[in-house]
Amino acid sequence: MSSARTPGDLATQLVTESRRSILTITLLKYNDTLVRSLIREQRDLEKAAAPYTHSATPPPALLIIQTIIAQNKRCLLAYHSQRLDHLITMYWSGGCSLPHVLQSDMRAKMSPHEVDFLKEYHGSVMEFRGEFEMDIDVTSGIESPPRELNVLVRVVRECGEIQTEGGVVDFKMGQRYQVRRTDIEHLIVQGYLEEV
């Protein structure tokens, strides 16, 4: 246990980071060092508590240490669950497309465990979707119900040639396309196209 810091300080830092992430709706880089030092602090705390655990009348200090340990645990869990929530939101808003979420710059912000999590989560979702394959696509959005089969879209970002049911479309900036909605739904969701 480092003497320079009050125990519990690191946990507060971690929670602050989470809060920042929530307020800015941004995924911050996974703070590996902070998490590690927090875990180290946990071990130190446990070591400090060890002598008291077997005494018949534990001193009040043990209570304090115990509280700090519990607090740290809560913060660690909160931090990770916030990150996972964010990743899942991103995953769903990206139209349940894994490669889209795992773009290079996003990937750099995740810990390897989080990447694993996403992959497995994706697997589960796909499996779930498979159950309804005939009837309904559970991954499509529900916020803006489609009003017509075809939509006029403009290109927000170049996305190259797209293979659709009707044939290849080369979406170019500055042009508009009347397309079948189902063909490009995911591109709208992913922000390449915009409905006019």
Next chain:
Amino acid sequence: MVYLPPPQQATSSTPSYPQAYHRILTAHRRSKTTSPSSVSILIAPDVDALCAARMLADLLKQDDIMYSIIPVSGIDNLEAVRDDLMDSPELHTLILLNIGSILDLPSPEWFGDFPQADLSVHIVDSARPQNLSSLFGTGPGSERIVVWDDGGASKLQEERNAWLALENEPEPNSDSDEDSDDDLDPPSDEELAPDSDEDEYHQEAGGRKRRSLGDGDPFVERKGKRRRTRLSRGDREVHTRRIQKHYTAGTWFGQSASGTMYVLATVLERVDNELLWLAILGLTYQYTSSRISRDIYERNHSLYHDEVVRLNPPGPQNAFQANGITTITPDDTSIRATEELRFTLFRHWTLYDAMYHSSYVNSKLGIWKEKGRKRLTGLLAKMGFAQAETQQSYSHMSLAVKNNLVHQLESIAPEYAMTELNYPSFVRARGWKGQGMSAADEVDVLATIMDVAYGYKMEVEIEGGRNGGEWFGGGKVWEGRQASRLTHRKDHERENIPPGDASNRARQKSSTEDGVEVDEPPEGSKQDLPWWQQNFWAAFDALSDWSQLNRALPLCISLHRAIIRQGTSVIDKHLIKTMRSHRVVILSQGPDLALFSNPGPLSRLALWLVDALRDRVGNAPNARGRARKSLPFVVACLNEETETFIVVGIMAAKEFGDVSRNEFGLAFLDAKDRCNARTKHVSFDTSVLEINKGDLNVFLETLCDGPEG
């Protein structure tokens, strides 16, 4: 036959618009792939084409056809687009709106050698003259060209015969039997061979070869016959001259593209108010930009008037205000016929300003001078309107004045030689969403959006800035981007954030919350678009979005102010040089230089000058001796960034509402050839030219020396 007469002239044997349209539909339905790149609509950036595109898009949408819309700024751009399209394997229909009737489309240079076998190219263009080989060509390339004509082409029988005769007669000096010449240039005299006897042999050979290659259409038969009765040299000369006349008689405009679309919709029985309004806009655009004469306007107007009455049965309360519109129900979007005053945007401005900025009033009163302004106040006083009243914005003017306006004007204005103060037009109600807008106003605003919405920072007046209001004298830069930012906010609220941008968006949001203006949308991608494309789409959206139109009104007002400012200074400073056959204005300094280096505003300025000086200069003492003659105007404006001049040529018609053919297209080409100036056409309008700074003087000299010299 590759041109289509309008349906009323079509017989059962000749196809017309609906057949061509159905051909598009069947081509689409028959093809295995139905991606939007199979039907491409190319649009020139003008209001008429814009309306036509909107109409066509509506029709295609109803038929469940996928399409893509591609705006094209000029010939250069068209070439680039053409190269792109060549690579698209699915393309089977190409529709050109107000593009390319002058181009030799069947030639391999354009659409002749597209790899797509079943491609058809439809041309809906109001520009005249048309290229004869597009109209009458019969080669393999021209099968795919379909010109939607307004009936003018069937009157070109003489040209047709002449063209066919020349086309089938290989030039005596050449053994090659190239089918298509570059017809953009009129056939030159060199085509007339000095001696043709010894080449007869080659000709025969060429002819026979062709006949064997022919695929048995009746035309080949005729070709053969003509071969036997070989053209005499005299005939050839007559034919050449005939064709030359066709190309050199100047450019003019036929039926508007949106008018053509409306005819199509009528035949398909799909007409509704929306389409009718777009067609009216197209027509009004042609009239207000002096592309068609008053006569033609009135002829078309009466057609649309019948349609308006048919689709908008008069309501129970028939007593509409004279110029305003009373809306009866919240979603009453009917079109009504009115008499439109020739005042600029007068429903959205003050009466004084509207009159002050109107080119018609200007030409009659001479507003650019102090005396003229006095005359205007005099006129208003005579009509019995208080000055404070005329400085009031129209919506705040007292009802009595509004109702009296037309009547008073009609009785007083003739004293000021303003006899044609109004013309029949239409207004469209907008339910309770806002004040109705007249066709002329809407066209004006749309044209403004297309010219200056992006790419040029323009100051607009803040509301409440007049009459010593709180923000007196304040102005701000008009922002076209507001809309795009709004949509981004909306995205944000939908929480539909693509992960890649999540951080960006958030950052943007936080900074806007801090009150810091963020100029660029997150990806900065919209900004990558060239300004004319942004303008085009802004105008395209504004067609269906009234709030955007309303937002652009101040911009339009600013543009009018700038035009009158520049025009007045041109006249005040005597910048107009009168040459023998032209009047020339060169703008090379001034605060609005950047604005007028766009062809759109510059053309407007030129039109304003023409109108302003029509009645003035002719009466000037130096011209008293000879008959009043209006000289064509050439206006050049320096573009400081590119070190070039934009040159616009406008023919000056003698009377208001008259239109004469624009001969500048050819005069420009001619002058260019003679002085080797480095020029380029920036738009589809042949009377607009971009020219290198150094070459301007010599170019203008050559131009003014003219063909006579």
